[in-house]
Amino acid sequence: MKHTIWLIAIVLFTSCNKQAPKDYVTLSGTFKNIDFDKLILRKYTSKGDSITTINFNPDGTFSDTLKLEEGEYFFSQQGKDPLAILLYLKNGDDITINYDVKGNESAIFEGTGIQGSIYMEARRKKVKELIPDEEKFIATDSITFYKKIEGLKNEIRKLVDENKNLGTAFIELQEEFIEFTEGTMVYLYNMNKAKNDLIGKPAPNFVNYENHAGGLTSLEDLKGKYVYIDLWATWCGPCKKEFPALKELEKSYHGKNIQFVGISVDGPSNYDPWRALVTEEELTGIQLLAPENHTIYPDYAIQAIPRFIILDPQGNVVDPDAPRPSSNEIKPLLDKLLK
Structure with missing residues (x-):
């Protein structure tokens, strides 16, 4: 009987102390060579929706918790280009970021839930590798341009396939990114062609x-x-x-x-x-x-x-x-x- 009571006590103790899944993200880390005291965390959408402000200590350390939708995020500063860090976050992640703002090295991610952010960094590098100069990328004939677009899409899909264990939501977001990137580059290509077609022709008129x-x-x-x-x-x-x-x-x-x-x-x-x-x-x-x-x-x-x-x-x-x-x-x- 005592043995039975002892087992029940252990089960009850374990059940009472079992932690519920985290419904928030923990972000912390150290950014070297900062010239700011805060950054805005934004969702990677067409509008770049602002999520929250991350405050930094003078030594570059920070720590924050936030509830958010699963998806892609980035850091921005008011009036400046975004930092070269892309994140994939979902509630439950506990991620530490180490990054040198003025250096050329990629951010280092540690903790739980870092696979998506490591993928985002790989994707950023791949896009930079294939489109090192946007103006040169679009300044070509249509056959070459569309071949390069297909090559870009295929390379990104290879990266997605290597990380498909991140789930359906992740895969769907990457397809949206591929579609958005293709649409943007096609738009820029067509605008560049229209611009060059103006050379030597009468300027479009304006009156009064x-x-x-x-x-x-x-x-x-x-x-x-x-x-x-x-x-x-x-x-x-x-x-x-x-x-x-x-x-x-x-x-x-x-x-x-x-x-x-x-x-x-x-x-x-x-x-x-x-x-x-x-x-x-x-x-x-x-x-x-x-x-x-x-x-x-x-x-x-x-x-x-x-x-x-x-x-x-x-x-x-x-x-x-x-x-x-x-x-x-x-x-x-x-x-x-x-x-």
Whole structure:
């Protein structure tokens, strides 16, 4: 009888102390050479949804727990490129990350549930290996381009197959990634082709854009000289960074057969900020505001701003994606055109 009671006691003790499965992720680790005190953990989606802020100690250590959906995540900083760390997380994981922010080595993962994150690092490297230069990747003929796309998809699927034990949700997410990557690269390829098709042809027309100096200006009014167009917006940080170099560039070619034209795509809703910024920055040249219903983006195959465009005196496109004012290539190009 005593023996039976003793066995029951052991069973009850074991049952009472059996831990329930963790319904959260534990993240900790050390990041060397940090110049920040926090990072934002984002879900790898088209919107990059913010999940939480991870706070760092001065020595680069951190520790946090969070509940989240199974999936792909990354660290980002406000106004800077994301860190080169991709994570695959699901509740129950307990992962330690060691990483040198300024080094070239991959992050080191330790703990439980690290297989997905190790896969993500392998995928990141494979994509970087096959697309080392995005511009060169899309600047090719269609047959070569689509062969490279198929090669990329096959290589990623090999990695997925090696990690298929991570489950159905993992496999489905990787197929979504493959589809998204293919769609993005095809879009960029088509936009690049459309952009190059503009060279030597009459520039897409625009009519009656408001001129900061007064009145309205159309493309027709700009003919007779070379035109260096700057497409920008008041909310675009990289655009505004080019202003000092742009003003210096215009000063260098003052009195020559070229005019500098800024076209803001802010639209009427940002009319007052546009006028104020042009005055504040003392932007010279011809400063125009595109209307709400402008078609500059599709007309000139633009994916992002700033974008610089050069037209010849007849109004034909010389370069639909000209070097920026801050680049070393712009002056030699303009000198060649104006000699």
